[in-house]
Amino acid sequence: MRRASVFRTTAFRLTALYVAGFAASVAALGIVIYLVTSATLSRQLDTRIGSEMQSLQTAYRSGGKAGLTNAVGVDEHAHANGALDFAVLENGKRIAGYLRRWPDPAGWSVLPYPEPDGDVGVRRFLRAELGNGLSVVVGADPEQVEEVKEAILDGFLSAFGAVVVLGIAGGIALSLVLLRRVEAIRRTAEAIIAGDLTRRIPLRGTGDDFDRLSETLNRMLDRIRELMDSLREVSANIAHDLKTPLARLRQRLEAAQSEAEPARAASLHAALGQVDDILGTFSALLRIAQIEAGTRRAGFADVDLSDMFATVTDAFAPAAEDAGKTLTAQIEPGIRIAGDRELLTQMLANLVENAIRHTGPGTAIGLGLCADKSGIAGFVADSGPGVPAAERERIFHRFHRLADSAAVPGSGLGLSLVKAVADLHGIAILVADAQPGLRIELQFPAGAGAGATVKKPGN
């Protein structure tokens, strides 16, 4: 058995996929916020530079050169706040302000700038020509913008890292939990494969989806066990039921070896009869198995049920009479269903034979078939000893015979065949008390009646 790996579980794979998607979303969100924020901050800086330039130009227009240098001088304190730097140039020489470097062309520009502490930074400049060789330059340190941008980047990188780490950890945890539940199911299945059919999947009692799945699987296992048990029972019964007549047959043949004619011929004749009985049992078993396989349904045709009931009554009435019983029938004419005539005939014949064989002389056996609004119903009833209520369900099991019927010959398969044929046709069998006696009712499936079922040839 390959050991299950956490990383190969479905839970982990799904979590990993989910985490990857989530991390990608975080990254995309970070990039968008970073771009929008940096654009906004840069614009704000430019706006500040622009409005400062405007106020300096206003100062120049109202106070001339002196007014301008004055304004620049006033603003010298602003530098302490790290906001803006200025320079007033006359013919390329600085005459006021603190800027140590400035761009030559007018307009916006960005240049490296030697900081007072010796580092080389960056400044954003706006230079305007005022005429008469005078120029004014406003420079701003974009460091604040950069800091905010870095903070955003850092924040999102941390979030991204946290998502990935937590996601993977969560995936592993989830996988371990699910893996344990799945392993429990798998181990149970392995134990069952190894032959321990009594094993069941342990439940946690929380009623969660795993519990519900396990419950269903456990019920399935119970059902399989039931079927296996009945199969075992049938096999054991077959072995037992065939062993007894084979042993008797062997004895008879052994005795025949030393017999003289004509006793020998009689023994051989009886032996042949026994072989035929054994073959009959095999034949019935095979037939039941084939009927249960259900392939026969393909050959369903229109069957005159009334005629079939009449034929069976007619066939068995003299035999019943000879055994001191009466067989009478009440059959509504013209009832037809879709089915297999051969099998339906055998089903009814088995029920009638059962009634003849398991009752004493003087028994009245009744057969009936009628159709009404609720459907088609048939019955076979006798006034014999009946079947105890507790046994009624079991009489259809293979080789099941009532305890006190051991004296009556029979394979114990007749009613199993009845059940198999009834199941094939969807006929419900009810075992009732005829008070006294046994009454077996056949409830034909709804829609099986005349008209609805008449098949056209070739269909």
Add this chain to the structure above:
Amino acid sequence: MQILVIEDDADTAALIADALAAEGHSVARTADGAAGLAQAETGRFDVVIVDRMLPRLDGLSLVKRLRGSGRACPVLFLTNLGGLDDRVEGLNAGGDDYLVKPFAVTELLARVHALARRLSAPETVLRVGGLELDLIRRTATRDGRAIDLQPREFKLLECLMRHAGRVVTRTMLLEMVWDFHFDPKTNIVETHVSRLRAKIDREFEIDLIHTVRGAGYSLRAPR
């Protein structure tokens, strides 16, 4: 009669051939489906006995091809125990009768004779000894005296008379009279025959219906 046996199980084939030969028939044997078809197509045979399972060409296909080539000779299928659909499939393929293995030799012989008789022209009045059965007017008389028969008794008597002088097995009667294709545990054939006997034979000096022990019944006029 000329009879062809197409059966791959040597024991079964020998059993059949010996039994048929003992009755004076001439028997040809083959264990192979394709060779069997070639022989059957020559048209020399009165009855062909075919196993369902054969090497090279299975029994069903063999009979379908035989019928396709226009041969109408009677075919008896041999099928295995418990083959529920075998009878219907065999008849649909063009077979005339079927027999489930293992079978009693008497059963096989009775069915082969019944098949051979099927070829003769249909009669409307059957006569055996003084017994007369009019199939059109549905009347029965013996030595001129009318006998009142139930419909099922009439059918039973018809089957026995059609194969007069031959054994008709219990299984054959179940199939022909009641269309029962299974083996009831109750002796329904015996009880019906006994009632028929009461009407046909009881008031007459000579019995026409005879029981053939371990096989079935035979209706025959005294020699």
